[in-house]
Amino acid sequence: MTTSSKGLEGVVATQSSISSIIDDQLTYVGYKIDDLAENSSFEEVVYLLWNLKLPNKSELDAFKSELVDNMTLPEAVIDHLRSYDLSTVHPMAALRTAISLLGLYDEEADIMEADANKRKALRIQAQIATIVTAFSRIRQGKDPVQPKKGLSYAANFLYMLNGKDPEDIEEEAVNKALVLHADHELNASTFTARVCVATLSDIYSGVTAAIGALKGPLHGGANEQVMKMLTEIGEEDNAIPYIKEKLDNKEKIMGMGHRVYRNGDPRAKYLKEMSRQLTELTGQPKWYNMSVKIEDYIKEHKGLPANVDFYSASVYHSLGIDHDLFTPLFAVSRVSGWIAHILEQYDNNRLIRPRAEYIGPKKPEYVAIENR
Missing domain, CATH: 1.10.230.10 (Cytochrome P450-Terp, domain 2)
Structure with missing residues (x-):
């Protein structure tokens, strides 16, 4: 049996067309991160990761519009956020639970056809920003702010967080951060998502599992x-x-x-x-x-x-973002990569089931309970 690698370091676990890290160069679908960070909107990057190509103008305009149209949360999810003990709950725990809860209100949650998965992907990407901002406002004793048509995804995040249009440099900063965090090859949370959906579990389960992995301080925290x-x-x-x-x-x-x-x-x-x-x-x-x-x-x-x-x-x-919202903001970006990998896993699936190198006791003699 092959010797184990602690933390799976150096182990190549799958093939992917989504992102790569070669010679310290990060690419998304082959495009250098430098080109994307300097020139692209986050919406372009999400489209690229999910479709393996950059959108043209009409495709991008339609995608942006669809994201804004799907940002509104079910009222039951807002009510659930209000029910939390906001003095103790960490936003990542709230986000993990809220994403799982979204699946209960999605009629297509367990429909596994490709088109249905794409529609769910769009809803999750749109609504995750609303969850984070709504949670932030509710714990401040404020009402959630609805998304605003005509604003970019980055600008809408800040608008829903603060209740006012952001300055250009603020929008630029969030957009750049979202682009840079969107995907990162087979990181811990992405691997977790792929392991989860490789069982043919649903997309909400995969994203919920990924958020659980991102919550740890050695990753997103x-x-x-x-x-x-x-x-x-x-x-x-x-x-x-x-x-x-x-x-x-x-x-x-x-x-x-x-x-x-x-x-x-x-x-x-x-x-x-x-x-x-x-x-x-x-x-x-x-x-x-x-x-x-x-x-x-x-x-x-x-x-x-x-x-x-x-x-x-x-x-x-x-930007005035509460420190415990840093990791949820990471998730708002990285969910785009998780979803890309989830869709890729569905397209060419095999159950992920590695082995473990056993290092425990070797063949101890069984002793009856009355003699122990």
Whole structure:
């Protein structure tokens, strides 16, 4: 039997046409992340991931319109969000439950034909943004805000969150973050989604399972932990002493290094620049300056560059987004990739059933219970 690989590191588990990481270069359907981050809307990227081609103008206009038209939540889901103990529940737990609940109100939930799955995909992508923003407003004692026609997906997220049209730079920042987080090959949550639907379970189950995986701090929760660290540091002069102490205690610095990338995460530079612009705009450049000091120190002493989570923390903070909403915002983007992989799994399915290398006791003698 083949020797196991801890964490499945280096194991190629499937073939995919959706995204790739080759020589530290991330692509979506072959397109470089640099080209997409600099030129594309999030809606274009979602269309690309689901259809394996970029849309033309009429296709994109129709897709944008369909997303906005499907953003409104069933009233029962809103009522359920209101029923939570909002003083204790984490938004990722609320999101996980709400997505599962959506499946109960979708008449096509268990219909597995390709067209039905595409319609469900559209509804999930549209409504996940509404769930996150509605939860945020409800726990502030406010009513949810309905989506606004004519706004982009990124702008609608901020509009439903804050109840006002966002500034152009705010929309640009969220759009860029959504594009950069949309897919990332066979990451933990994506693999979880594919394992789930490989049993021929429904798309809502696959997305719910993926959210459960993303909830962990070693995956989607990293940027929330980065902001917690920056808040604890407080001021720029405290940054290096704080990091030195952490390293001396052999504690992990969140947002640094990556399992796959060896020479740096190609997505990080875009959020680094957005962090610089937004922290300057809000009059709090210390968050960016602090982050740069930490990145430079870790790179020099540990050889680890920042990953995409590191600067997304100060970007989201500068947008006024609550820190515990950072991971749900990640999910709002990554659900596009999960769905792409779920649809791909359905198209060429085989039950995912790996083996385990047994390391337990070898043939112990059974002793009757009265003699134990």
